[in-house]
Amino acid sequence: MGATATVERVVLGEGRSPRRALFADTHHPCLGSGRALPYSANRGKKSVNRQALDELKQQIPLLDYLQAQDWQPVRPLSGGRWMGLCPLHSDHKPSFLVDPGKSLFYCYGCGRGGDVIRFAEIYHDVKFPQALALLRQWRGLAPLLQQATDFYRMQLHRHGEAVAYLHQRGVRSPELIEHMRIGYAPGGGCMRAWLLQSGYPLSALRQAGLVTSLGYDAYVHRIVFPLEGNLYGRSLSPSAPPHRFLPGAKGGLYAWAQAQSYPEVILVEGLFDYAVLWQAGFHNVTCSLGTHLNARQFRQLCDGPRAVCLTFDADGNGSGQHAAQCLSRSLRERGIPTRLVSLPEGHDPNSFFVGGGTAHEFQRLLERACL
Numbered sequence: 001m002g003a004t005a006t007v008e009r010v011v012l013g014e015g016r017s018p019r020r021a022l023f024a025d026t027h028h029p030c031l032g033s034g035r036a037l038p039y040s041a042n043r044g045k046k047s048v049n050r051q052a053l054d055e056l057k058q059q060i061p062l063l064d065y066l067q068a069q070d071w072q073p074v075r076p077l078s079g080g081r082w083m084g085l086c087p088l089h090s091d092h093k094p095s096f097l098v099d100p101g102k103s104l105f106y107c108y109g110c111g112r113g114g115d116v117i118r119f120a121e122i123y124h125d126v127k128f129p130q131a132l133a134l135l136r137q138w139r140g141l142a143p144l145l146q147q148a149t150d151f152y153r154m155q156l157h158r159h160g161e162a163v164a165y166l167h168q169r170g171v172r173s174p175e176l177i178e179h180m181r182i183g184y185a186p187g188g189g190c191m192r193a194w195l196l197q198s199g200y201p202l203s204a205l206r207q208a209g210l211v212t213s214l215g216y217d218a219y220v221h222r223i224v225f226p227l228e229g230n231l232y233g234r235s236l237s238p239s240a241p242p243h244r245f246l247p248g249a250k251g252g253l254y255a256w257a258q259a260q261s262y263p264e265v266i267l268v269e270g271l272f273d274y275a276v277l278w279q280a281g282f283h284n285v286t287c288s289l290g291t292h293l294n295a296r297q298f299r300q301l302c303d304g305p306r307a308v309c310l311t312f313d314a315d316g317n318g319s320g321q322h323a324a325q326c327l328s329r330s331l332r333e334r335g336i337p338t339r340l341v342s343l344p345e346g347h348d349p350n351s352f353f354v355g356g357g358t359a360h361e362f363q364r365l366l367e368r369a370c371l
């Protein structure tokens with residue numbers, strides 16, 4: 001808390017002056033000081049270069065960063081400012097004010113405010129230096145991953161084996177492929193060549209994990225799904241490890257911005273499960289990319305009034321069901337009504353639909369799901 005408190009002092013630097021209308025032409029106490037006070041990390045023992053911080057903040061507009069974390073503006077205010085639900089606490093009516101011009105936020109609900117660094121600290125629950133590291137990483141990685149995603153998407157329809165694999169997994173609708181931005185990594189060094197040609201240094205590709213230490217494309221013959229700050233690659237070849245992520249966090253719940261508004265959310269463990277459900281018309285679906293939810297994913301499920309239908313794999317060894325039971329206990333402790341959907345033995349939602357299951361039959365399973 002030390003670093004955080006210090007930052008807050010800087011941000012609240014003008015808090016001594018009487019409070020006037022928020023976001024008037026003078027400063028709101030939470031909206032930063034015009035004076036060039038040095039940021040001070042690590043309980044004031046170590047100064048961080050103020051200029052470097054200003055540069056970082058300029059390169060990461062707060063609104064861009066918020067939207068990359070699924071935040072959506074709800075109501076416009078004067079001066080180009082926005083109100084929306086607060087991503088820092090459980091918010092039911094928009095109390096989170098964003099001023100994109102000043103790149104500052106203030107929440108009338110939880111009373112917190114500041115700049116993009118302060119936001120990253122609270123949102124990711126990290127201290128000041130870690131927040132800086134996360135933001136620097138995000139700044140470098142976001143355009144690179146976007147470029148890689150565009151490339152993989154271009155490749156998808158050029159490779160019959162990729163389209164055939166998608167069909168085999170029940171993924172057929174062009175709307176779904178567009179919605180999930182599904183691509184294909186052919187390998188053979190073409191990703192590396194493409195990105196080098198686009199001006200990225202090899203070191204950046206290595207650092208992102210797109211290229212191995214030996215200089216080869218990391219994803220070879222893989223269907224690729226872009227995630228928030230990562231790429232998931234599913235191997236077509238049975239001899240390669242089936243699931244791969246780039247180094248770093250898997251991010252929050254998949255496509256949460258779309259699912260979160262539903263009163264009941266279906267949670268699945270794999271992206272191919274997500275795909276077939278979405279294709280069958282269940283747009284209230286989200287995916288945790290594995291049975292273990294990270295802290296952020298868990299917080300997302302709990303961030304509003306909703307029920308959750310857990311639809312993990314019904315694998316022979318019962319590990320999916322065991323994980324679902326543990327998760328359902330934790331969710332209920334947080335007041336989230338949770339039901340467990342029982343699929344036929346040995347099935348996951350993907351194989352259920354690939355095996356001929358219909359939306360109507362799945363709906364019946366949902367209705368029969370037990371508490």
Ligand SMILES: [Zn+2]
Pocket residue numbers: 086087088089091096107108109110111112
């Ligand atoms: Zn708040």
